[in-house]
Amino acid sequence: MDSVSNTAFVTLSRLRPRPFKGGGLGGLLPFCGVLFVGIALAQAPGAPAARPATGSVGRAAAPVAAAPAVTPVERFALSDATAGLKGGGPLYAMFELEQGKKPLSTLRCELYTELTPTTVANFVGLARGLRPYIAPELPGHKTWVRRPLYDGSWIHRVIPDYMIQGGDPQCSAIADCGGQHGMGDAGYSIPDEIRPELRFDRAGRLAMANKGPDTGSAQFFITERATPWLNGTATIFGQCEPLDAISALARLPHKSMNMPIDPVIIKRVIISFGVPLKPGPTPVRKP
Helix, strand or coil: CCCCCHHHHHHHHCCCCCCCCCCCCCCCHHHHHHHHHHHHHHHCCCCCCCCCCEEECCEECCCCCCCCCCCCCCCCCHHHHCCCCCCCCCEEEEEEEEECCEECCCEEEEECCCCCHHHHHHHHHHHHCCCCEECCCCCCCCCEECCCCCCCEEEEEEECCCEEEECCCCCECCCHHHHCCCCCCCCCCECCCCCCCCCCCCCCEEEECCCCCCCECCCEEEECCCCHHHCCCCCEEEEEECHHHHHHHHCCCECHHHCECCCEEEEEEEEEECCCCCCCCCCCCCC
16 A cells, blocks of 8 residues: 555545435445556556645645634733724723614713723623623523624613623524523633712613622613612622613513513614713713
8 A cells, every 4th residue: 555645645534425216236336446447546556646626836734723722721811902002091882773674772881990900801892892701692501702702792671671682602693592592601701890989869870680609791771870789799880871871772662571572772882082082962971
């Protein structure tokens, strides 16, 4: 077999016997004939050795490098989340929403980078596709991906006189909530950053949803009114407006588990420094 060239191995490796009808050897004869010819050609004197495929004359094609596997990160700083952003000043998140392919009001949220840097870093990293999370479309498989988590996801919970909630990776055009909206997370949790000077004393508070202490991950909610019973239970990391748009969202017709009848889609989340891209009628109130 030493005299068999690489060409013969490539040719033989691609041959497969095909199904045939009837008995006897009739179905195997064509395969055996091809097998004999392939070996004969490979052993023929002067047969040229196999050469690497080329992209141009006399030049071997460069090997294609495999993409590095995406893995989780334990530490993710605000500098990691804002890498590449230009400008300075306050950091904002702009939620572009739509329903039935029609645009809704854009929500503008100032993020509290100094008071809650870990929470803001996590949110911005997920929004910009810089922090890895577990792909929701592959249930049962811990496949980490790095892409904008919130783009295309749903506002999956609306409760009048209370809040609106979103950020469940399972609730999107990809995963369709799987009948369990509000149960998904990014595959990890972050610690709480509850500050006494940040209280649920007004509408528009942007906070992390959780299942208990130090279980925040990807889901967030925005209050429609003051909700003092939440003080000390969830991390407030931003302030949003316009308030009338939040109120309108909280009052959308909904079905079981407060899910809007017609899905409200977060088309995209834009993160930027400085003033909001589309200033609202009133400034964002400070804590």
